[in-house]
Amino acid sequence: MRNATLMTVLGACALLAACGKGGETGKTAEAPVAAPSSDAALPEPTAEEKKALLASLPAPYNTGDLENGKAKFAMCRSCHTIVQGGANLTGPNLYGIFGRKAGSVADYKYSDAVKAAxxxxxxxxxxxxxxxxxxxxxxxxxxxxxxKAEKDRVDLIAFLKVETGYKAP
Ligand code: HEC
Known part of the structure; x- marks a missing residue:
């Protein structure tokens, strides 16, 4: 009788322990998933989304030629990355450039001219x-x-808007 009671208590403990452990595991598994998701990389927009974003830009950028913009960006590529979290090269990373204060990438050393802009x-x-x-x-x-060519600048700016995470205000 005494042994049976002990068994029951032990059994209940074992069950509770298992439940408690399960709950804990569930919690700890959730936390790391939830925390980084707030500043995790946004998914790269699809070609369709890029087209829609382009069309929504104010003139003349809504008619920008993304292919030409991309071709012109070849002139910038040796010094700038445009992807989210991309490295600073000779020049700073340009992701999120629209709406960003000039000279504000924290780990990049700007000239006084840009810092004071x-x-x-x-x-x-x-x-x-x-x-x-x-x-x-x-x-x-x-x-x-x-x-120099205005059209090239329009195309390049349209390309940058579509590629650097620009959001319409
Ligand atoms: C030879 C390297 C080089 C090339 C090519 C170049 N850049 Fe830059 N860029 C820089 C440097 C260096 C800076 C920082 C300027 C400073 O601090 O005075 C800069 C700064 C910038 C900034 C300001 C960023 C900020 O955070 O305020 C923008 C925008 C920019 N470049 C766009 C472009 C685009 C677009 C092109 C291509 C047409 C281009 N750059 C070509 C080196 C370059």
């Missing part, structure tokens, strides 16, 4: 910058001569 990047600022960086922000260390 004080504006937020939008298509208008980017257009002037890309036409003639060293005239637009004298003292910049971006040694890029400039993209």
């Amino acid at each position: 004080g504006f937020t990047w939008d298509a208008e600022h980017l257009d002037k910058w890309l036409a003639q960086p060293r005239d637009f922000l004298p003292g910049t260390k971006m040694t890029f001569a400039g993209l």
